[in-house]
Each structure stands twice: as C-alpha cells, then as structure tokens.
Amino acid sequence: MYILLIGYLFVIVMFAAVVGASNWVLGLFFFITLAVLPTWLIFWLKRSVQKKKAETKLEQQNLEQE
Numbered sequence: 001m002y003i004l005l006i007g008y009l010f011v012i013v014m015f016a017a018v019v020g021a022s023n024w025v026l027g028l029f030f031f032i033t034l035a036v037l038p039t040w041l042i043f044w045l046k047r048s049v050q051k052k053k054a055e056t057k058l059e060q061q062n063l064e065q066e
Contacts (some may be wrong), residue, residue, distance in 0.1 A: 001038070005039065005042070008033055009039065012030070012031065012034045012035040013031065013035060015030060015034070016028070016031035016034070056062045
C-alpha cells in the first residue's frame, strides 16, 4: 500500500510543480487538495482502526485477568 501511496504522491507533486510553474497559488492548491488531504485521511482512518483494535485487545485482557 505504501508503494502505491508514494507513487501517487510523486505524480501529484510533479503535476503541482508543472501547474505551479505558471501560477504558484494554483500549484499549491492542487498539492494540498490532491496530496496532503487524501494522505492525511488515509493515515487518520488507519490509525483509528488501530486504536479500536488496541482498545478491544486491552478490554479482552482485562476481562481474562478478572
């Protein structure tokens, strides 16, 4: 999954650089909307799933100890 993300970010950064060569505000806009926000969303969703798994595992361990 990380290889796909790196490839996606590379393409978006190159696209934003080409667009940004003529208008840097538009390049920055494309970079933020197409690279930063989706990447943040993916990491946030994966982290929330990891937190839920850790909480359920901790609850199961607490129940086993009692």
